Amino acid sequence: METRVDEVAEGIYRLNTKVPGFNFNQYLIVDDEPLLFHTGPRGLFDSVRAAIARVIPLARLRWIGFSHVEADECGALNHLLSVAPQASPLCSKVAALVSMTDLADRPPRALADGESLTLGRRSVTWLDAPHVPHGWECGYLFERETRTLLCGDLFTQAGGSDVPLTEGDILGPSEAFRAEMDYFAHGRRQDAILERLASTQPTTLACMHGSAWRGDGGALLRALAAALERDVH
Template structure:
């Protein structure tokens, strides 16, 4: 693990081939919390989640430790929220060829108004070819929240950029773990329950499971490696049980 800012603890770690987790721990809640972004280094580099506006200098420093930030071509977000895209326009200012990437609904209701350049609005099932990586957009409304929500699945490395699913408290000190993250994420979810519990939640989790991810790129806490299909189905069972 490479610490890119000693005062904040921001760090970078490669969790899959050409995919880097950028992690900043915060004392936002008792027990700690963390924000992650994921950088896909390729012919057309992609950053999944920009981080909040105030974290921009730290995330920029971390990206620059891996590659020149001005090379970025895609700034992807799962849904419109500050930790997903708060610094979007700051990134657009330093990466002249970059554009936002989001669902069609997100582009329509928020991103094309907020962003300084138009978004690449992804259709459900559309694939973005970055070079070696091929990222499939999966619409997932209200999972866990946000009408416009969706995820990216790297069909080459088997990495699912799963947004706020499996959010864990703590600093996310371990960049990639094979330990259980379902129980810790459920312990974090239940007190404030940020899931929408929509009627199609189970169906959407099954659809993600059918992608058979081997790595889950979580936005808060550790990324995870293992049988992603089994873990997603287990989450569905927990949510169905109430």
Template sequence: MTTCVDEIADGIFRISTSVPIPAVPGGFTFNQILIRDAAPLLFHTGLRSLFNVTRAAIERVLPVASIRYLGYSHVEADECGAMNDFLAVAPAAVPLCSRVGALVSMGDMADRPPRALGDGEELDLGRHRVQWVDTPHVPHGWDAGLLWVSTARTLLCGDLFTQPGAELPPITEGDILGPSEAMLAGMDYYACRDKARTTLARLAELRPETLATMHGSSFRGDGASLLEALSATLAEPTGVR
């Protein structure tokens, strides 16, 4: 495994671990997004099995003990598997999630009570402000949501634009939709395509300039157009690519 740390926007770092997975030719990346600020925030704790390498990578940017918020999109091992491990080494940290997530999962799973955010609720980290956006069932998970960093025009977009491959640049201005559609063709993980199209249109209205992905390269450029293009592909019947 290889873990890399790259600044993809002002004060926003992508921590990426490449993992060989037999089902995914070329390997796969698990990314965490770290916001360095007065109240540091980590989005996606990553798998519990990757905790040690993720912790070491974070220490290259800031002390792990200083983390204040441990956010995630929806309950899955790669989203929040290492939650309690991080809570144990970051004494002031709290889980950050949707109200649904706190109610049905994290309120019981976490060793510390979560901070539940409502749709559109903002959080001041210091230099940066983040806003929670509810995205239920998009791409999956009743509790799903994403974070919009308005001060950096950056959308922490979770499983949207999931790309296979281990040897990928940390950020690109090239095509990430094509590879993500190829991945989706063999593993359709969208729970509700009609709802997804409505949600993607709402995200496009934010006009992000950086899309920080959880798997694969992040994107720099016209994020609104890319989100609209993703929405258009979801109008096609499943399996048509």
């Protein structure tokens, strides 16, 4: 396997690895304190490590973040910590409380809802999103400089890995995937959480599976909310 590297917004790189029938993305934000969002599962570690090293030296990596505790989100976290001596885990306060203070080989930096972290000239803001799509500890990072929402599993596309960044339809493919395997928790606050994410007015959606997307991210997140609401009725 080889992990492909493409810049999808200024200074933000999509690291994509294809496996049979699926694909995994990590996103690397390059700044004074570089941040990797998602680690991939342990089986992809060697390929992902090599991809990071094509962009920055691993010794420069400072933060390793993820949306929620799941193998493809943070399975290779400790592997990366072992080769990135300055790096620390970055997660929600809930993730730190229930999992990461025990699972991670270094203490995590836990971000509160709405808390920002400065990476250099950029900053990222953590947005709690419990159970959207799944996981009590779930949340996302919004990078203000490029208006990029690191949106995890919200628009999971089984295909699309060969197209790093698209302005085409990703809701249709992601809804088709959800029809086969409904991974949303359908919690009570789902609509309010999606509206809050939409209100950040992202112009790039950094999806964990499939193509990253460029356009009116607020409108697309509201369209997702409407599709989920139709399921209820």
